[in-house]
Amino acid sequence: MIQHPGVLALLLASGLVSLLLTAAGWQGLQILRGWNLQSGSEGQLDLERRTYLVSTLVANALVIQILSLFLFIFTADGLHTQFVGAMCAAGSLAANAYGYPTLLTKVATCLVAGVWLILHRADTQGYDYPLIRPKYALLLLLVPLVLAETWLQASYLTGLKADVMTSCCGSLFGQGRQGLASELAGLPTRIMQPVFWITFGALMAAGIVLLRTRRGSTVFSLLSLAFLLVSVASLISFFCLYIYELPTHHCPFCLLQREYGFVGYPLYGALLGGAIAGLGVGALAPFRAQKSLVSALPRLQAHLAWSALILALVFTLIVGIWMFLSPLKL
Amino acid sequence: MIELVDVVKTFQAGLATPFTAVDGVNLNVPRGKVTVLKGPSGSGKTTLLTLIGCMARPTSGRIHLHGLPAGTLPQLAKGDSLEITSLPERFLTAIRRRTFGFIFQQFNLVRGISVLENVLLPTYPTGEDHGDAEARAIERLESLGLARHLHASVDRLSGGEAQRVAIARALINDPTVIVADEPTAHLDSKLSEDFMMLMGQFKAAGKTLLITSHDPIVYSSPLADLVVEMRDGRIVAGP
Numbered sequence: 010m011i012q013h014p015g016v017l018a019l020l021l022a023s024g025l026v027s028l029l030l031t032a033a034g035w036q037g038l039q040i041l042r043g044w045n046l047q048s049g050s051e052g053q054l055d056l057e058r059r060t061y062l063v064s065t066l067v068a069n070a071l072v073i074q075i076l077s078l079f080l081f082i083f084t085a086d087g088l089h090t091q092f093v094g095a096m097c098a099a100g101s102l103a104a105n106a107y108g109y110p111t112l113l114t115k116v117a118t119c120l121v122a123g124v125w126l127i128l129h130r131a132d133t134q135g136y137d138y139p140l141i142r143p144k145y146a147l148l149l150l151l152v153p154l155v156l157a158e159t160w161l162q163a164s165y166l167t168g169l170k171a172d173v174m175t176s177c178c179g180s181l182f183g184q185g186r187q188g189l190a191s192e193l194a195g196l197p198t199r200i201m202q203p204v205f206w207i208t209f210g211a212l213m214a215a216g217i218v219l220l221r222t223r224r225g226s227t228v229f230s231l232l233s234l235a236f237l238l239v240s241v242a243s244l245i246s247f248f249c250l251y252i253y254e255l256p257t258h259h260c261p262f263c264l265l266q267r268e269y270g271f272v273g274y275p276l277y278g279a280l281l282g283g284a285i286a287g288l289g290v291g292a293l294a295p296f297r298a299q300k301s302l303v304s305a306l307p308r309l310q311a312h313l314a315w316s317a318l319i320l321a322l323v324f325t326l327i328v329g330i331w332m333f334l335s336p337l338k339l
Numbered sequence: 340m341i342e343l344v345d346v347v348k349t350f351q352a353g354l355a356t357p358f359t360a361v362d363g364v365n366l367n368v369p370r371g372k373v374t375v376l377k378g379p380s381g382s383g384k385t386t387l388l389t390l391i392g393c394m395a396r397p398t399s400g401r402i403h404l405h406g407l408p409a410g411t412l413p414q415l416a417k418g419d420s421l422e423i424t425s426l427p428e429r430f431l432t433a434i435r436r437r438t439f440g441f442i443f444q445q446f447n448l449v450r451g452i453s454v455l456e457n458v459l460l461p462t463y464p465t466g467e468d469h470g471d472a473e474a475r476a477i478e479r480l481e482s483l484g485l486a487r488h489l490h491a492s493v494d495r496l497s498g499g500e501a502q503r504v505a506i507a508r509a510l511i512n513d514p515t516v517i518v519a520d521e522p523t524a525h526l527d528s529k530l531s532e533d534f535m536m537l538m539g540q541f542k543a544a545g546k547t548l549l550i551t552s553h554d555p556i557v558y559s560s561p562l563a564d565l566v567v568e569m570r571d572g573r574i575v576a577g578p
Contacts, residue, residue, distance in 0.1 A: 046425055049345060049401035057425050058396065136412060136421070136430045301414050 011091060015084030016166045022077050023159040029070045034152040036063045037145035044141060060141065067148065068129050071122040074155065078115045078281075079274065081162070085112075086265045091171045098262040099178035107165035114158040116281070121151050123285030124292050131293055131309055135301035143296075178260035182245065194259035196246040198339055205243040209325055212236045212287075216318040219290070223307055226294035233287020233317050237280050240324060244276070248328045251335035272331070276324055283320030286313040341368040341391060341516070341547070346400035348386050348572075360386040361397070362572035369565065370406060370515075373538060373548040377558040378569035384551035385520050387569070390424075391549065392439045392518045393431045397424055404438065408515050411438060436465060440509030442519040446501045448493040448508075454480065455489045458507045465512065472511070479507040483537070499530040506537060516547045523554045531556040538562060 036059060045053055085098035085108070092104050102108030125147050132140035182194045215229040245259050252269055253260075264273030290313045297306050348361040361383045368374045368391070376384040389395045391402060402423050409417040412433060423434060448457050455476055462472035480489060483503040488496065493504060502522065509517055519538075523531035531554060538548055539562050552558055558566050568576035 046422075049397075049399055049424070051347075051399040054396065054399055054424065061427060133427065133429070136414065136426055138425070138427070304413060 011088060011166075011169045011171060013084065013088060015080060015087060016169075019077060019081055019084060020163060020166060022073055022080075023155075023162055026070045026074050026077075027156055027159045029066055030148070030152050030155050033063045033067045033070075034149055036060065037148045037152075040141060040145045041149070044138075046137060057138075060138070064129055064132075064144075068126060071126055071151075074122050075119050078119045079278070081112070081115055082262075082265060082273075082277075086262065088169070091169075093172060093174045094177050095175045096177045096179070096263070097260060097266060099181050099260050100175045101169075102262075103181060104170075104173055104175045105165060105168045107161050107168060111158065111161040111165045114154065114161055118151070118154050118158050119281060120285060120288065121147070121154060123281075124288050125151060127285070127289035127309075127313065128292060131296070131302060131306060134305035134309065135299060137301050139299040139301050140296060178262060179258060182259040182261070183257070190245075193242050193245040196242060198247040198250075201243050201246040205239055208232070208236050208239045209321065212321055213318060216314050219314050220311060223310075226310065227291050229314060229317075230288050230291025230294075233284050233290075233321075236287075236321055237284040240280050244328070247339065248332065250339065251332040251337055252328075254335055254337045256337065256339065272327065276327060279320040279324040279327075283317045283324070286320065287317035289313045290317065340370045340405045341366075341549075342403040342405060343367075343387075343391070344401045344403070346387070346390060346397045346402060348383075348390060348395070349398040352398055360572050361390065364400070364572075364574055366567060366574065368547065368549055370547050371542070371545050372564035373542055373550065373560075373562050374565040374567065375558045375560075375563045376549070376551040376567050376569055377553055378575075379553060382569040383572035384569055386572075388518055388520055388549065388551050392441060393423055393426075393435045400424070404434075407438075432464075436461065436512055438515055440512065440514035440517045442502070442505050442509045442517065442522050444521040444524050446505040448501055448504055450494050451492065453490050454485060454493055454496070454504050457493055457504055458511055461508060461511050476507065476511055479510055480504075483507055498525050499533065502526065502530070502534065503537075510541075514546075516549060517541060519548070519550045521552055521554075522550060523552060523557055528556065535560050535562055 040056060040060060043052060044056060082098055085101040089095040089097050089101045092100055095101055095104070102112060125144065128140050128144045128147060132138060132144050181188075182190050212229075212232045212235075215225055215232050219225050219229045241261070245261050249259050249261060249264070250256055252264060252272065262273070263269060264276065265271060290310050293306055293310055293313075296302060297310075299306070343364050343366040346361055346364045347359065349357050349359045351357045364383075364387060376387060378384050386395070390397050403420055404423055405420045407415055407417065407419050407421055411419075411421065412430060415421060421434075423431070426434065449460065455473070458476040458480060459472055462476075477486075477489065480486060483506060485500065485503055485507065488500065488504075493501060496504065502525075523534055526534060535556060538550070542548060542562060550557055557563070567574055
């Protein structure tokens with residue numbers, strides 16, 4: 010294991026979050042089994058008192074969990090100098106078999122945690138715990154995900170050894186090789202460009218329809234998720250080329266470096282934030298008829314839809330302006 | 340109307356020395372009437388009052404508010420019902436501010452500030468325009484005969500005057516229910532009768548009054564529509 014402040018912070022944070030979420034998951038099981046607001050029993054009143062504390066703790070733990078994704082990427086980028094051949098986080102993550110699975114699990118956890126926080130926010134707007142069951146059901150899905158991530162991350166970080174030979178990003182994201190990274194890098198620009206702009210246009214249109222008519226929450230949610238996936242693919246396929254001003258460099262991690270103004274952080278932040286907000290709109294849709302949420306939920310959905318649209322626009326503006334100003338023309 | 344169903348409050352529950360202060364109370368407090376809870380010290384009157392007034396939660400049981408006025412909570416319409424023991428804290432705060440006005444045994448006035456400032460205190464968290472609140476506070480104080488004390492420090496008031504300031508403060512947010520805990524405990528007979536006269540005015544104005552007392556001037560008053568006797572946390576006589 011490499012002694013690095015980021016490594017220690019990540020291990021500590023994931024350990025604490027796992028402990029908290031496991032305890033909260035136990036509470037969640039009790040709620041799913043025994044919650045009955047009609048009952049005035051001692052057990053029910055005890056659950057009501059505890060859920061307030063547990064929800065607050067989980068909410069704070071999940072904020073740490075989401076931030077830890079960015080710390081993980083930042084740490085992986087900072088560690089690349091320790092490995093032979095690594096030029097950025099791409100090489101660090103390839104230093105052992107757990108790096109990329111950890112990253113993918115962290116992204117999935119980040120999305121689910123974001124949606125949980127939105128459900129929690131909506132739940133606190135109602136006086137009768139309107140989303141208590143779906144909130145804790147989602148928490149029970151989140152707990153194994155976080156535990157898996159903690160194990161993967163610990164395996165990755167504790168298994169890191171300095172001076173091991175790893176691959177550079179040019180090799181990992183080079184065209185004509187085996188693997189998902191190479192296939193993404195090899196996606197033809199002439200197909201990916203229209204796919205990106207069509208997805209962006211469809212998301213904007215769905216957002217406007219949703220904000221005007223309050224209809225189409227599920228479509229908007231699916232398009233938000235599609236925009237995340239298409240944008241990452243487009244970033245690797247062609248946006249990166251304009252940013253690096255190199256027709257063959259497809260690495261999505263070099264964007265996180267000083268040479269490129271750390272532009273990767275706002276880009277990935279906007280994509281993840283937008284996807285979470287968009288997914289939140291759909292997650293809330295089934296509960297709009299709840300009496301205690303009838304005025305709060307449409308307002309919250311509108312805020313989320315606006316957030317998703319603005320963040321998608323921010324991403325598109327950054328890559329679009331970079332593309333426009335880049336001396337590279339494909 | 341306030342409806343209590345099987346309300347129990349146990350202190351130190353789960354510890355070696357549990358104490359049940361309220362034990363299985365079922366009660367309907369009628370709207371627009373005066374209800375008096377009487378009983379000796381330690382009978383559970385004040386604990387029951389704190390449960391009804393959302394200042395504590397019961398160990399078990401439910402308390403329902405029926406026929407709510409408009410604006411109690413944004414999600415509720417006029418006349419709706421609400422179960423208050425399960426409410427998350429932020430909603431309890433709203434109920435405490437708008438539904439209940441409290442008159443405490445010790446008055447609990449804030450020393451070192453004026454009568455008017457004391458009365459205005461409950462209006463600050465509501466975000467109401469200060470000018471409107473001040474005009475209403477002055478009107479309340481004038482109606483209670485305290486016009487000349489508006490800017491006096493509360494430290495200089497007599498017991499009766501201090502209590503009337505506490506009453507003005509309890510009324511400032513125009514609550515539907517006035518909750519008074521042993522309000523005549525520190526007053527002589529004349530002031531106690533004056534207090535009950537004031538309560539009569541509030542009853543006439545449609546307020547629901549819930550008073551705990553072991554003072555005969557209160558529970559024997561013709562104003563009392565319902566007298567509930569408590570002992571050892573239970574209702575032993577009443578409805």
